[in-house]
Amino acid sequence: MSTSLIQSSANYKNNQSFAVLLMGPPKAGKTCCAMQFPTPFFADCDNNLLSAKAMFPNKEFYYCTINKDEQNKEVPKAKRWDRLVKVLNEAMASDVIKTIVVDSLTYVNEYIKDSLLALPAAQRAEPFMLSRAEYIKFYNVLVELVTTLRSSNKIIIFTS
Numbered sequence: 001m002s003t004s005l006i007q008s009s010a011n012y013k014n015n016q017s018f019a020v021l022l023m024g025p026p027k028a029g030k031t032c033c034a035m036q037f038p039t040p041f042f043a044d045c046d047n048n049l050l051s052a053k054a055m056f057p058n059k060e061f062y063y064c065t066i067n068k069d070e071q072n073k074e075v076p077k078a079k080r081w082d083r084l085v086k087v088l089n090e091a092m093a094s095d096v097i098k099t100i101v102v103d104s105l106t107y108v109n110e111y112i113k114d115s116l117l118a119l120p121a122a123q124r125a126e127p128f129m130l131s132r133a134e135y136i137k138f139y140n141v142l143v144e145l146v147t148t149l150r151s152s153n154k155i156i157i158f159t160s
Helices: 030-035 050-055 077-093 105-116 132-150
Strands: 019-022 040-044 062-065 099-103 155-159
Touching: 019 030, 019 132, 030 040, 030 050, 030 099, 030 155, 040 077, 077 099, 077 105, 077 132, 105 132, 105 155, 132 155
Parallel strands: 019 155, 040 062, 040 099, 099 155
Antiparallel strands: none
């Protein structure tokens, strides 16, 4: 007996998550807006949670700075993408965190490029530019990030 590809709405599994892109100039309130979502986790790429913390002093939230480690030492540029992926995986696995905020996509762009450009200069056509093949990889990495986060069944917010 063959199985039909057509499904009844009774079988539909609702994914409760949604994704939002908050865009605006610096200090427009993107992080403050994100702070209002349920139990947010901030992948803090721009070291700029101070205003949001001041505006919501009693709000419980979680965070990890990406470009500084737990001892407040600078994370090498080529390692920031790996750190971001590791912390986002932890946030997705958490039962406590309901909202994942990547603050900001502007820095994530740099993290991916720095990771791709980490090859020794001798192996690269141009030391500070992505080749066409690297740009395709960059695009695929970014799409995979968004897709993976969306599959977590959490609210996803990117600021830019």
